[in-house]
Amino acid sequence: MFRVILTLLTSIKNPGKIKTILFSILLILITIPNLNGQENEVESSNIATSKIVASILSAPTDVSAKDTDNDKGQSITINWTLSADDKDGGAVSGYKIYRAVEGSNEFVEVGNESEGTTKSTDNKTTDGVSYIYRVDSYQILLDSVGNKSFVTSASVASSPVKSSAQWFNFNRGYCLIFVLFVSGAIIYYIRKASAGGEIYVRKLGGIDAVDEAVGRATEMGKKVFFIPGIQDMNNVQTIAGIAILGRVAQKAAEYGTWLEVPVSKSLVMVTARETMKEAYTAVGRPDAFNEAQVHFLTDDQFGYAAAIDGMVVREKPATIFYMGAFFAESLILAETGNAAGAIQIAGTAMPSQLPFFVAACDYTLIGEELFAASAYLSGEPRQLGSLKGQDIGKALFLVAIIVGIIMESFGWTIGGHNLSAIFKVN
């Protein structure tokens, strides 16, 4: 270092050697250890570097690593205190996170965070393996022609840590309490109804109209269409739709009306067939069921809509049911059915499609009514009991909303936390 300083002093006497001065400063800067006892290091990027302007950079401190909470393992969370140079207008451009297996000292980069960040998560760990972490602050330097270079400063490595899976996600504790409470209420009312208790369920206009709708088709000698949406059997709305199909099929079988179910998913086709076959058998008309009543069209959204529109325009069904998950095709279907003069009953839990069905259909089951419809149609006490239990959950929500509004309006907190922070589910 003495030689370097000597070179610098010599150069100052000669004003023509500015480049030498700059280069000497650079050498001094990268030689002097920083306050934390860490070495600053200049690495060139893969972009050609013609000229480097260097600066001293403080490393982040207090680097710690711990197993990520409430997760399924293979994840470690790393925390650190910002570098002294990480402030408004400071030199730090970001932080690189390095990981090494304990004892190996071979660090590999596992993350890159922007300036001002004090936390990173490594989601690619192996459970049970002990790791240490290092965080490097870095500064991106650009020369006059835009070439990049990096100045980095490495922290002290963290203590060893192992990742592991947890047996309970405590972030979802409140959610579990709520689920258990509502499920308990539902099961209680199911048992109460099974024991012969009185269960009141309000009238559902759309479901009460099923008889009338199927009867109308019978009188007119026309078909009934049932559209179970465009989602597969792994969607609960489709399951609810198929459950309603079973009840509608019983009515159609009783009245001897042709019920047609064009579907967009193969598994829905198979399920709908089984459901209808069972419904026809239940009313003593197994011979009246024809497998061709349930048929596949296409799994393309607008292709499906076009095919149904064509069928509606050509065959002019007297009644159309839309029960399940619908997207942009909802209004295309419902408006065509409306133009064809069909009585239309829709039910979906897609909030954005509900206004379209309300505008274009005679009756619409809104959200929860779709799920209640099957129980309502069955008239079975146990199923109706589940609806009563659901209402208890609704009452709980109502109370929570009122309490929340009051607390938020007056700025009240519990233990210094507001409600949204306490009940936040991750």
Added chain:
Amino acid sequence: MRREIPLIITTVTGLVFAISYFIPHMPFGNSENIFGEWISIVQAFAIWLGVLNLVKVSIDKILSKKGDAYYSYIVIISLGIMLIVGFWDGLSGLYADPPYPVIDDSTSFYWIFKNIYTPLTSTMFAMLAFFVASASYRAFRARNFQATLLLIAGFFVMGGRVPLFDLMISGITDVPVFSHFADWIMTYPNTAGQRAIMIGIALGIMSSSLRIILGIERSHIGGKS
């Protein structure tokens, strides 16, 4: 057993899914991904059921010689063309040097997809604009109090979404009253209504799922409740 086995599978799967939401540890932690993969595999195989059914229904229609049988001709011919072109392009790409995928600018399959299928889909989607107009016309008739409220809200929201209304009152005030009021309607009354529906849906799904898990609701597996 024809009913019991599906019921047992449904109950076990439902419970595992519910538990995995709260217990991240194996064997529950990864169940969602595992079941998701199984569903994808089953769905991929099941597509053949649908295609074969479509072919059967179409051929039946052609043989019955009904008036609309020509639609079935179109279905069968289109299906055949796409199958042949798809297999041809797929195999050609597979054995080419270097190999290329079937969805590639150079393949006829992709040309058909891009120049026939996509415009047809877009056409259907575009029809939505006209259907919205006709549905709105009926919905916005002030037949009763609720419909009148809807009409007024619709007037302000539509007015606030286009610059014309704010431009019309720009001589009176610089404040974009219509856009602000439209934003207020969408942010508060509309969001509140949507959330109420969402809460009801969540509870409905819970209740429905419990009925299915407990085996009370069986109509979806072709059984009586």
